[in-house]
Amino acid sequence: MRKKIVAGNWKMNENLQEGIALAKEINDMLVADKPHCGVVICTPFIHLAKVADVLDQRVVELGAENCADKDKGAYTGEVSAAMVKSTGAQYVILGHSERRQYYGETAEILKEKVQLALANGLKVIFCCGETLEEREAEKQNEVVKAELDGSVFHLTAEEWKNIVLAYEPIWAIGTGKTATSDQAEEMLAYIRSIVADKYGKDVAEDTTILYGGSCKASNAPELFAKPNIDGGLIGGASLKAADFKGIIDAWKK
Numbered sequence: 390m391r392k393k394i395v396a397g398n399w400k401m402n403e404n405l406q407e408g409i410a411l412a413k414e415i416n417d418m419l420v421a422d423k424p425h426c427g428v429v430i431c432t433p434f435i436h437l438a439k440v441a442d443v444l445d446q447r448v449v450e451l452g453a454e455n456c457a458d459k460d461k462g463a464y465t466g467e468v469s470a471a472m473v474k475s476t477g478a479q480y481v482i483l484g485h486s487e488r489r490q491y492y493g494e495t496a497e498i499l500k501e502k503v504q505l506a507l508a509n510g511l512k513v514i515f516c517c518g519e520t521l522e523e524r525e526a527e528k529q530n531e532v533v534k535a536e537l538d539g540s541v542f543h544l545t546a547e548e549w550k551n552i553v554l555a556y557e558p559i560w561a562i563g564t565g566k567t568a569t570s571d572q573a574e575e576m577l578a579y580i581r582s583i584v585a586d587k588y589g590k591d592v593a594e595d596t597t598i599l600y601g602g603s604c605k606a607s608n609a610p611e612l613f614a615k616p617n618i619d620g621g622l623i624g625g626a627s628l629k630a631a632d633f634k635g636i637i638d639a640w641k642k
């Protein structure tokens with residue numbers, strides 16, 4: 390049975406003290422009322438080591454939002470996958486549309502990052518998704534397939550076990566405009582079908598595929614009720630413990 394996951398992406402929010410307090414609040418809520426899914430919080434690099442100290446990672450796991458495409462060395466300002474792992478983090482988000490759009494992360498760069506993350510024992514939450522123009526031109530399947538082909542479909546079946554996919558239509562991220570549950574389901578079913586083409590049906594059935602884009606407590610139950618949607622990658626609504634918990638609780642319904 391594939392794992393259900395709700396993962397938070399804090400982006401560039403919360404200073405260190407605020408981040409520790411938020412992580413502690415989320416952790417305490419979930420230790421007291423055990424989630425019916427895996428929970429991950431992905432924080433800025435500077436939070437990782439301190440947040441690791443306040444989490445019970447049997448209940449809430451920790452992830453980074455990025456890592457370098459180089460192993461180590463003279464790359465001022467970068468943070469390697471090995472460094473992320475050394476903080477106690479288990480996951481890293483790669484391929485987020487904001488990284489692709491604002492920091493020029495290409496499929497080739499992401500391929501390097503994915504390889505280094507896996508080599509250093511991190512699980513990867515790999516994001517893919519189309520722009521509004523691409524959807525209007527009905528190119529969403531083509532775009533998503535190209536993103537997966539370019540950065541993750543070279544992996545071995547063994548490596549694939551540490552990949553979680555997140556479909557995040559760019560037009561739904563931070564816009565308040567959620568894909569309908571039917572649109573999300575249709576795309577996740579398509580993604581599962583191309584994973585099956587590549588790795589076989591059993592692997593595809595075991596692959597966790599998340600939806601991301603303005604997911605909140607009010608729409609999570611309908612999204613998570615769809616057979617191919619295994620949870621969510623949550624931006625804005627992961628910054629308040631009660632809102633995030635509301636989404637996690639959708640798995641109880």
Ligand code: PEP
Pocket residue numbers: 398557561562563564565601602603604622623624625626
């Ligand atoms: C995201 O950035 O991964 C995301 C899904 O953001 P939001 O939930 O704010 O749309």
